[in-house]
Amino acid sequence: MSTELGRGPGRLLIAVYATFAIAASSRAGLQLATAFSEAPVAYLLSALAAAVYIVATIALARSARRLATYACAFELVGVLVVGTVSLLVPSEFPDQTVWSAYGLGYGLVPLVLPVLGLLRLRATAPGRAGNRG
């Protein structure tokens, strides 16, 4: 059932996603508006992360499964890549992004969230047994 996505544990997931959508877009908006030249890479990534959280929140809330899957997958890749690069090339990240050090500044929630999202999508998939389409 597609309506199951936002029920039960999915409701909590949407709440946390919405929180991160707000947190990431506030931070990105502020960074871009006040100090873009200081750390353009970090701030553009903040903006990208914010956009992904917004898309994921809306997709989960409206049970748009395919879009939600893409958003969560993109988010997982993003936090892994940005997390790794931020540790290897700290000079490009003089200021924090949501995904720096795998989201350590946010209690690693950014790393756990996409995994939970994908698990939730999988657990509620219609006709999940043997459905690989």
Place this chain on the structure above:
Amino acid sequence: MIGPLAVAIAALALVLAVAGGVLAARDLRPGKPLLQGVLLLQLLLLVQGGIALVKVVGDQRPDQTAAFVGYLAVSVIMIPGGLALSFEEKSRYGTLVLAVACLVTAVLQERLGTLWSTVA
């Protein structure tokens, strides 16, 4: 002025978050005491928002004024948002949503307190 109030709000928010977590673990909906506590919390948040805004519009400003106002705005919408999301959810997860909103509220108070401490 914001400091002590932020600490009190954070303490109340943490107590409510724990209470919500316990209720959720027992598979219970938020009861009247918890909802009244959350209402009190929101009242304090609005009072703090009002006081802080008046001070910022006046001449007392923390170093990162924009960030402070941003956190302030989010701190005021957190609980209503949590209530709205938890309202229709009759399972334990509805209770958990409210608990998480309280937890985030506490974290926001820590940020607000830190930012406000730069006010000369």
